[in-house]
Amino acid sequence: MSDSRKRTRPLVADKRYASSSKKRPAKKPVKKPVAKRRSTRAKPKRRGGILGLLSAMVRWVFRLIWTITWRITAVAILVLALAVGYFYTTLPPLEALLDGRARGSVTLLDRDGDVFAWRGDQFGGVVTAESVSRHLKHAVIATEDKRFYQHFGVSPRGIASAIRINLREGRGPLQGHGGSTITQQVAKLICLGEPFDPASGMTEKEYEAGCRAGNIQRKGKEALFAMAMEVKYSKDDILSIYLNRAYMGGGAFGAEAAAQRFFGKPASAVNAAEGAMLAGLLTAPSSLSPTSNLSRSQNRAATVLRLMNEQGYLSEAETREAQANPATLSEAAEKKAGGYFADWVMSTGPEFFTRNTTEDVIIRTTLDPRIQKAAEDGLKWVFENKVRDGSKAQAAIVVMSSDGAVRAMVGGRKTKVAGAFNRATQALRQTGSAFKPFVYAAALDLGYSPNDLIDDSPYCLDIPGSGRWCPKNYTNNFKGMVTLTDALKNSLNIPAVKISESVGRELVSTVATQFGIKSDLAAGPALALGASESTLIEMTGAYAGILNGGSSVTPYGLIELRLLGDTEPLMGTGGGIGERVIQEGAARQLVYMMEKVISEGSGARGQFGGRQLAGKTGTTTAAKDAWFIGFSADYVAGVWMGYDDNTPLSGVTGGGLPTDIWREAMSRVHEGLPLNPLPMARPVPMTDLVQDNGYAPPISGQGNGGNIIDQVLQDIFGGGGAGAGSNAPAPGAGDR
Incomplete structure (x- = not known):
């Protein structure tokens, strides 16, 4: 039999809180299941009609352009890398580019054994960016390529600026200012690694003209060659090549020859005024040569000194000092004694050792500088x-x-x-x-x-x-x-x-x-x-x-x-x-x-x-x-x-x-x-x-x-x- 007192208790939760009333506690509200949260970004409502169609077409076009652009860009970068790599493999060791002489020079001595004239191309020996005077180095950078140490061989800003100037002055975009960096100028100086071949049927004059060509194809190849040089050589290496190969007027090729020719001192010893004059010659070496027009060369040097000051290479006091004391020619360059005499001696000597020499030649002559001066002074008087x-x-x-x-x-x-x-x-x-x-x-x-x-x-x-x-x-x-x-x-x-x-x-x-x-x-x-x-x-x-x-x-x-x-x-x-x-x-x-x-x-x-x-x-x-x-x-x-x-x-x-x-x-x-x-x-x-x-x-x-x-x-x-x-x-x- 069952005992009624032992009946199973009702399945009711115990009271959790005491209550004075006998009332039955209220039932808790049953929580409703929360719906899964949806993304807050609402789907754009598709427009219907013509506007919807046009919008879809525009989106499709942009997606197509983006797809083509990044793929073309990737291909272009790959081609560029391959082209640069190719030119990189053709570049010789640095030492082969530092001394770029193609012809010899003639130094003429008077009867006492002193130099009174030079003829032919003058090469003064190899220098480096580290061995030349800091003033010369800074003057070249300030004048020719102030962002030389920042760019990768080609300066888009420089090119854009040059195009803007050319168009403003009524020329074609590639006529006049070229926006070339020092690296590009070096590429041009070595003719993009293409040596002159007499067997090609081309004259040396035609060869040099081709090296200086400014058409779009040549400019593009020059840019690739410049970037390859930036990969192969350091910045100072490239600057060293430039300082050795650039023509600086008066028959002088390279900074050392020019310093010796105009100032009678090595390139390592030139001061700020002299360095500025040498750097100024790079723009127009023939017309600005101090042996042709000293005052014009000094005026150009004053501009270079101002650029050096603006770019922080010279202080205000150094700039004023250099501009107040412009560079002057050495005694030998200033006298230039026997110009006619030197030409005559060159015409009487064997052509392969004078006008067309590939060697450095020394000629001792009969010229008496005292008598030469007497003749010049007598005529002038x-x-x-x-x-x-x-x-x-x-x-x-x-x-x-x-x-x-x-x-x-x-x-x-x-x-x-x-x-x-x-x-x-x-x-x-x-x-x-x-x-x-x-x-x-x-x-x-x-x-x-x-x-x-x-x-x-x-x-x-x-x-x-x-x-x-x-x-x-x-x-x-x-x-x-x-x-x-x-x-x-x-x-x-x-x-x-x-x-x-x-x-x-x-x-x-x-x-x-x-x-x-x-x-x-x-x-x-x-x-x-x-x-x-x-x-x-x-x-x-x-x-x-x-x-x-x-x-x-x-x-x-x-x-x-x-x-x-x-x-x-x-x-x-x-x-x-x-x-x-x-x-x-x-x-x-x-x-x-x-x-x-x-x-x-x-x-x-x-x-x-x-x-x-x-x-x-x-x-x-x-x-x-x-x-x-x-x-x-x-x-x-x-x-x-x-x-x-x-x-x-x-x-x-x-x-x-x-x-x-x-x-x-x-x-x-x-x-x-x-x-x-x-x-x-x-x-x-x-x-x-x-x-x-x-x-x-x-x-x-x-x-x-x-x-x-x-x-x-x-x-x-x-x-x-x-x-x-x-x-x-x-x-x-x-x-x-």
Whole structure:
């Protein structure tokens, strides 16, 4: 049986809280299951209709563009990496790029062994970005590529800026400013690693033009090559290549050569002003070269100094100091002595060791810097004090020793030049009466005496094919019977023609040619009056032959040529005294006659210092050319004056301004030299001539020479002697 007291208790929870009431506690509300939370981002409601369709199409297009863009970008990056990698594999070791010489240089030394000129490409040796002066390094970066240490070889900002400037200035986007970095400039300097191949059929000039091409294809390849260089080399390595290969004007390639060329010091020692000048040359090395225009180069350097200050490389005080004391040229670069002389020496040496040398050549020359300065100063003084302002007349001077060693040369009024037209060696001009000494040399060598007489009276010749020709004297009057000495002293034309016809034009031409006049000589009787053309250096060399006793002379300036580093020369002197032309006695008598030209005659303005001097004036028809050539016992000097376009000189004869230039130059040349006598001989009696030479001279010294010459001429030309005739002036009129 079941016990009712043991019934199962109802399944009711116990009270948790006491309550005074008997009430049944209220049931707790049953929590409803929470619904799963949905995303708060509401789905965009799709628009219907046309707007919905357009929106869908735009989204699809953008997704397509994005997909294509990132894939193309990825492919482009891959191609770029492959291209850069390819160029990377073609780059040589750094050492092969630091020294980029392709040609050699020529250094010219004066007679004392000092450098006075350079020619050809100058390479001063390898430098690095660490070894050069910090001022030079900073100046190059500030001027050429201020973000050099930040970019990867190409500067997008620089390119964008360059395009903007080009468009603003009315040029094409790639014309003018290029926005090239230093790395890109180096890539261009080494021609993107493409060496010149002579077998390609391309000239070197065409090759260099191709290296500098600015088309879009070349620019792209240049950019790739630059990025490859950034991977291969460090920034300082790239800057080092640039400092060694960049052309800096004046024939100097690289910082070391330029520093030595312009300042006479290594690139490691240049100061801020000098470094700024060198860096400034990189923009336009030829026009900004300090040897061409120092003030322009200094102005450019001032701009570079300002850039250095703005970029923090120089303080305000350092900038002011450098700008207040601009860089100046070294003594050798400033003088640039013998520019014409250096050009002449280069033209006379072997081409493979001068103009086209691939070696570094040293040439020792005959140049005397003291005499060179004397010649330049003498010419300058006359033009400043005796020539009217604005005159375009030119002049040239050559000074040499009696053996033909050229000591000074001025080829024009502008003396600080290189590669200019040299009027001393290149200008063929009529010689006028300066040719007459060769007429008298021929006569004296045949036994004529300076005291022989000749009749200066009206004289005509019938020239086949040309008609009657009647020379006249400069003064248009006649002296009558004169000695040969007086005829030369006063530069009389008629006696000179008579003597030339008497001894024979062929002999006169032979004597002149053997003395060094290489130009074609006139074939007619006007030969005696200097109708032929010659250069100043030829004429001066011929007069040197008279001074040295009658032997020919080949003017020379090269003493020896050797390669840099060698002690033995490859070649020696290329000139000097040659074969005898006239007897020494005849030469000494001619010197005596020419001494009278200066002491008593048409060259009297050439006297100075109580010295014995000899020479001859010369003026051509219409005064297109004026000459004075003369010598002391020590030096021979020749002066030419005229216009390049053959404009007649106004009021100028050989005995005027050319003689003044000669005197001013030679008086400076002879400062401090002893008064040495000329090697001249006064006329000797006829009996001595017969005894010494073994024959009697054709003209006696007793005053009848003129009659004998007239008789000879009449026999030759059939009465073409004295008498009235044409009044046409003779070529090469005499002078004063």
